[in-house]
Amino acid sequence: MHVKTSRARLFAACFLLPALLVYIAFQIVPLIGAVYFALARWDGIAGSEVTFVGLKNFINLFKDKAFLLALKNMAVMVVGSVVFHTPIALLLAVALQATKRGFRLFKAIYFIPTVFPLTAIGLMWMFVFMPNGALNALLKNIGLTFLAQNWLIDKATAMNTITFVNIWAGIGYYMVILLAGLTTISPDIYEAAEIDGVNATQKLFQVTVPILKPTLVMCILMDIMGSIKVFDLVFAMTGGGPNGLTNLPTTLMYQEAFLYDHYGVGSAIGVVIMLICLTATGLTEALGKKSNRD
Numbered sequence: 001m002h003v004k005t006s007r008a009r010l011f012a013a014c015f016l017l018p019a020l021l022v023y024i025a026f027q028i029v030p031l032i033g034a035v036y037f038a039l040a041r042w043d044g045i046a047g048s049e050v051t052f053v054g055l056k057n058f059i060n061l062f063k064d065k066a067f068l069l070a071l072k073n074m075a076v077m078v079v080g081s082v083v084f085h086t087p088i089a090l091l092l093a094v095a096l097q098a099t100k101r102g103f104r105l106f107k108a109i110y111f112i113p114t115v116f117p118l119t120a121i122g123l124m125w126m127f128v129f130m131p132n133g134a135l136n137a138l139l140k141n142i143g144l145t146f147l148a149q150n151w152l153i154d155k156a157t158a159m160n161t162i163t164f165v166n167i168w169a170g171i172g173y174y175m176v177i178l179l180a181g182l183t184t185i186s187p188d189i190y191e192a193a194e195i196d197g198v199n200a201t202q203k204l205f206q207v208t209v210p211i212l213k214p215t216l217v218m219c220i221l222m223d224i225m226g227s228i229k230v231f232d233l234v235f236a237m238t239g240g241g242p243n244g245l246t247n248l249p250t251t252l253m254y255q256e257a258f259l260y261d262h263y264g265v266g267s268a269i270g271v272v273i274m275l276i277c278l279t280a281t282g283l284t285e286a287l288g289k290k291s292n293r294d
Helices: 002-038 056-061 065-098 103-115 118-129 134-141 158-182 187-195 200-211 213-228 232-237 249-259 263-293
Strands: none
Touching: 002 263, 056 263, 065 103, 065 158, 065 200, 065 213, 065 249, 065 263, 103 158, 118 134, 118 158, 118 232, 158 213, 158 232, 187 200, 200 213, 213 263, 232 249, 249 263
């Protein structure tokens, strides 16, 4: 019996080893390298001197107004996405589930933005929101010239505009997840609620939401992680400009490491992003467990 168990473990290890090696090579090793270079000054050129500076890169980061603005922009992106993504996706999923005709058509229409790369979506919306773009042209043609804005240039609208595009691009993805969750709810539960006199709104908040709570928490967690790590959308729409107005930590990391050759600073920003992700994950899971206990 012991021999069979040992063989089974060896057999399982042989299957797990390739995946483990790939994970170590492409996840653990780069992570260790990022932490190492975050504690050093290096221009990113092979063979050049790497000078150990300790926590100086991190200290300078939190004194840098550009990085603090990037963190603020990231907070706007995360809050905006969490507030709108999952609620709108849930309403669409509930509406689709109740749709008798055109279910597949509407599902495909809402899901289409998720299929396209964020870079393509960013370029498309850039042409809509640029000063002489489609939106301002439309507003002028229908007599609403006073509503035309420098959407991606003005401090009051730039980050909110990018956040809107991020929300638009992701709703279909979370809608499909929640739609799959809705299919697991037995119709008998809804029938029992209707017999008790529960209306449509009460059914949503007293039946659907509590049952889907684990799925909703997962969607919120994925949304937070995705919003923290957004890069290509901002890079395509504004490149972080004008003058760093729409920079996120991810775009600032790219600029510091690959445009200004401050590889140590770029690595430090990457480590900060990782720590923010880990903290957000821990807090979300803790709140989810507390909510389930309550």
